[in-house]
Every structure is written in C-alpha cells, then in structure tokens.
Amino acid sequence: MLDYRTLTFLTVCQEMNFTRAAKKLHISQPAVSQHMQYLEEYYGVKLFRFVGKSILLTDAGKLLKRSLTALHNNELYLKEQLAFLTDKKRTLHFGVTLTVGEFMIARPLADFLKLHKDADVSVTVANTAQLLQQLDEGSIDFAILEGDYSRAAYAHIPFLTDQFVPICSSSHPFANTRRALSLTDLTGETLLIREPGSGTRSILEQVLNNHDLTPEDFANVVTIGNMNAIKEMTAAGAGITFLYETAIKSELKNGTIQKIPITSFDIRHEISIVWKKDNLFQEFFLDVFRELQFRT
Numbered sequence: 001m002l003d004y005r006t007l008t009f010l011t012v013c014q015e016m017n018f019t020r021a022a023k024k025l026h027i028s029q030p031a032v033s034q035h036m037q038y039l040e041e042y043y044g045v046k047l048f049r050f051v052g053k054s055i056l057l058t059d060a061g062k063l064l065k066r067s068l069t070a071l072h073n074n075e076l077y078l079k080e081q082l083a084f085l086t087d088k089k090r091t092l093h094f095g096v097t098l099t100v101g102e103f104m105i106a107r108p109l110a111d112f113l114k115l116h117k118d119a120d121v122s123v124t125v126a127n128t129a130q131l132l133q134q135l136d137e138g139s140i141d142f143a144i145l146e147g148d149y150s151r152a153a154y155a156h157i158p159f160l161t162d163q164f165v166p167i168c169s170s171s172h173p174f175a176n177t178r179r180a181l182s183l184t185d186l187t188g189e190t191l192l193i194r195e196p197g198s199g200t201r202s203i204l205e206q207v208l209n210n211h212d213l214t215p216e217d218f219a220n221v222v223t224i225g226n227m228n229a230i231k232e233m234t235a236a237g238a239g240i241t242f243l244y245e246t247a248i249k250s251e252l253k254n255g256t257i258q259k260i261p262i263t264s265f266d267i268r269h270e271i272s273i274v275w276k277k278d279n280l281f282q283e284f285f286l287d288v289f290r291e292l293q294f295r296t
Contacts (some may be wrong), residue, residue, distance in 0.1 A: 005035040070278035103124040129197035142275035147199025190239030191218040
C-alpha cells in the first residue's frame with residue numbers, strides 16, 4: 001500500500017498546484033508542503049522547481065512520478081483481482097476511441113461477455129490523447145486506439161488492420177470521375193475532420209504530410225468531434241473526408257458514400273491494443289486480448 005505522502009505527491013503532479021491538490025485531498029495547503037518536503041528529504045532530491053507562480057517537476061520528480069504512478073496503478077488492479085478471488089467476478093476497465101467504440105468493439109466485447117457472464121466491464125469512449133492520459137493516471141487498464149503513442153512508454157499488440165480511405169457523397173463529381181486523381185486534386189474541397197487529439201485526425205495529418213500537404217491546404221476545414229455527423233455531412237455533400245473502411249461499410253453498401261479514386265493511395269493502418277509497459281498484470285491482459293480479437 002502506498003504511503004499517504006506519495007498519494008499527495010501524485011495529486012500535486014495531476015494538479016501542478018499545491019492549493020488545488022490540498023482541496024482535492026481535503027487537507028490543508030501546509031500539509032501538502034510538509035508531505036513534499038518529507039519526500040524530498042527521504043529521497044535526497046528536489047522534486048519541484050518554481051518558475052514565478054508555477055511549479056514544474058525536476059527530472060527526479062518526473063522519474064518519481066512515473067515510478068509511483070506504476071505502483072499506484074498496479075495496486076488498484078491488484079485490489080480488483082483480490083476481490084475477484086472472493087466473489088469470482090472479473091473486473092475490466094478499458095478505453096476505446098470513437099472509431100473503435102462505434103464500429104469495431106461491439107462484437108468482440110459481446111463474445112467476451114458470453115464467456116464471462118459475471119464480468120464487470122466498464123468501457124470509456126474518448127479520443128486517443130484522452131485515453132493515453134487515462135492510461136497514465138490508471139483509470140483504465142488498457143486502450144484500443146488508432147492514433148500515435150510512445151512505443152517506449154506503452155506495450156502494444158495489433159487489434160486489427162484497416163484501410164484508410166478518402167470518401168465523398170455519391171453525387172459528388174469525384175464519385176464518377178474517370179480521370180486519375182491525386183491528393184492535391186482534393187484540396188479545392190471542404191475537408192471534414194475530427195478534433196485535435198483524435199487518432200483519425202492524427203493519421204490523416206501524417207498521410208497529408210507525406211505528400212507535403214496539411215489540412216489548411218484545403219479550401220475549407222470543418223472540425224467535428226462526432227463520427228456519425230461527419231459521415232452524414234459527407235453523404236449530404238457538405239465536404240469530403242478520410243475514414244476507416246470499417247466505419248463506412250453500411251454507407252458504401254447502400255451507396256450514399258463512395259470512395260474517391262486516388263492514384264497510388266493504399267493506406268492500411270493498425271488499430272492497437274495499448275497498455276503501460278510497467279503493468280504487473282500483462283499476462284492477464286494478454287489472455288483478455290486474445291478473447292477480444294476482432295472478427296470481421
């Protein structure tokens with residue numbers, strides 16, 4: 001069990017403010033300062049440096065934060081697994097991106113629950129950046145996402161590989177063109193795009209960057225934080241976009257949306273299951289991941 005002073009330290013790291021940390025912990029601000037002083041004396045290092053009214057972690061503080069966060073997360077999960085030995089109920093907290101949550105996880109999760117009828121499962125839906133933050137904080141055990149993440153900080157295995165495709169309304173001139181198009185030909189259009197922090201947006205920005213383009217090179221950019229809204233607006237002719245093929249299966253089938261034929265555009269991207277490398281329960285997670293394998 002972590003010492004209460006280390007929990008104070010982790011709260012300060014979250015808030016980066018002694019007063020807010022004190023309010024969150026329901027203790028006095030001097031008590032927070034005393035806890036930090038104790039830890040600095042115990043480890044023989046400075047954990048914070050002050051710049052004006054702001055506080056920043058030193059290199060030693062960053063190392064201690066990483067180490068204590070790992071211990072804290074493992075302890076939380078250990079408590080859940082010890083409870084499992086008593087009541088035989090498996091507990092699982094994980095996160096998925098909007099793309100995965102709306103179009104990829106339902107069937108694998110349903111199959112998992114058929115095997116574990118008494119499992120307590122909590123699924124958080126958020127963008128890639130938010131899920132990585134929740135992993136770091138220990139509020140989820142693992143995440144299924146398509147965006148970028150640090151291979152040094154997180155372990156990962158493939159969930160699936162999907163085609164990333166440019167799409168437009170079936171009534172758009174691009175849908176019926178016979179000429180070979182390039183990405184540059186699309187820049188005269190309105191681009192419908194997810195919000196910053198979204199994995200789908202991150203992948204698109206990488207694709208464009210590889211062709212010396214950015215979203216700002218398009219005639220207009222409309223940012224929308226909802227996948228279904230992007231699909232509906234695309235079908236209505238409000239703009240073009242880039243999405244995973246799994247997310248637009250039904251629209252391609254009924255003809256409301258069509259792929260834009262771009263020369264030499266074959267982008268396949270891995271959707272990954274990601275967890276903290278320092279998690280003690282990796283072997284258990286790997287068993288869960290095998291049961292969550294995506295099936296088309």
